[in-house]
Amino acid sequence: MTRLLIKHAQMVEQPEQLIDVLIEDEQIAAIGSSLAVSGVEVIDARGALIMPGLVDVHVHFRDPGQTDKETITTGSKAAARGGFTTVLAMPNVQPVPNTAATLHEMVIHNHEKGLVHIEQYAAVSAELTDQSINDLVGLAQTGAVAFSNDGKGVQSAATMLAAMKAAVKANRVISAHLEDNDLMGHGVVDQSVADQLQVAGIDPLAETSQLARDLVLAQATGAHYHVAHLSTKNGVELVRLAKLHGVHVTAEVTPHHLLLDTTAIHTRKDVNLKMNPPLRTPTDRAAVVAGLLDGTIDMVATDHAPHTVADKAGDMVSAAFGITGLETCFPLLYTHLVRPGIATLAQVQRWLNQAPAKAFKLSAPTTIRVGQKADLALFDLEHAHTIQADEFASKSVNTPFIGEKVYGMTVATIVDGQLVYRAD
């Protein structure tokens, strides 16, 4: 039997009391104020916060196809280092999981190589761009956790309508990357700063026009529609209205859209501020923060999008879209939302654990109780840490947060009772 004893941790619900947690095999065997167990590996948490392992419904692990950017091994190490014990991997890989056979191989590979639980999205339509949809019921039976064409918006209303009907039959969430190609054009930053930077802009209508379309389709079909990386004020208002009307919609926002806006972009060369959707205006940023706080936006997802140094080289026009996020997510939210008193730890636990687990019907534990599967993460809330390029477990370091001083770094991460990450 593997046994692990965590000493002196604080729980979100009872911060004033330090507790011990004994893990036997895959489960929490005991919780107490001073458990004495001999002959076990002990982790002295020294007052660190203990939480059910975090859940991220939006990561890109690039495996198979672009393993110079990330692999299942390095991506899941990054997840573990960020305190994430369950992640949902997007299907913009090569080959795209369009068929049961391709998906099956990925599911097996994720399970064999993953240090954390990796659930796999299958593509809505072939190659993420086709106008006819895949066999979603068959893909669900093969293990697709949900469906998305992330990286590409579904351009045709007819395709999205058919996809939602099929997602209802498959009993799975459909997650949308909202981007109208014609309105997006060759844009690389939000429309509002395009002229100043002398580059093409992305109209926020590229997001909201497709969102409005999809919300009426979701209402008509009863599908569970999930909004990936919501970034605009009008988008938040559309989701709020749809929820009022009983549409089955959930939404995620990324840490970068919560914490950064167009005022951060100073030059065409700020390539780690280039992502999809782009950083929006301060008004939009305030709206996504408010939307998260009032429950319109259900959860935070990182959209961890690793790219090689070469792919991120050049300027705002030539660099690839996307930034990494797994290893900086919890510290950024803790430092910028919890410490200043904007949000509570209980809310962060809801956004990074309970809400995603519930929306995607995952088996990830959402409380810390005896008899429960031991997927846990410990965070140091006391000590400041400066984020450095050479400390990442991910293969890629394309993040604008290098050099930032944060609190809340992961102390240890446990998956199925096994220690998968421990800070040195």
Ligand SMILES: NC(=O)N[C@@H](CC(=O)O)C(=O)O
């Ligand atoms: N977010 C990004 O800018 N890039 C993502 C794709 C996506 O999430 O749309 C990627 O796969 O690199």
Ligand SMILES: [Zn+2]
């Ligand atoms: Zn996307």
Ligand SMILES: [Zn+2]
């Ligand atoms: Zn994405």
